[in-house]
Amino acid sequence: MIVLGVILLVIGLVAGIGILWTIGIILVVIGAILWILGAVGHQVGGRRHYW
Numbered sequence: 641m642i643v644l645g646v647i648l649l650v651i652g653l654v655a656g657i658g659i660l661w662t663i664g665i666i667l668v669v670i671g672a673i674l675w676i677l678g679a680v681g682h683q684v685g686g687r688r689h690y691w
Contacts (some may be wrong), residue, residue, distance in 0.1 A: 641671035
């Protein structure tokens with residue numbers, strides 16, 4: 641999810657499309673939150689680890 645967010649950020653920045661840039665930021669933030677929750681041991685979506 642983080643990688644997809646970064647890709648959308650780059651495409652949105654290069655192409656000048658604001659909605660892709662916004663969606664990219666949202667995906668990066670959600671991915672980082674899920675990654676942190678999985679790293680500290682909380683279950684995410686019924687799984688012990690989130691990749």
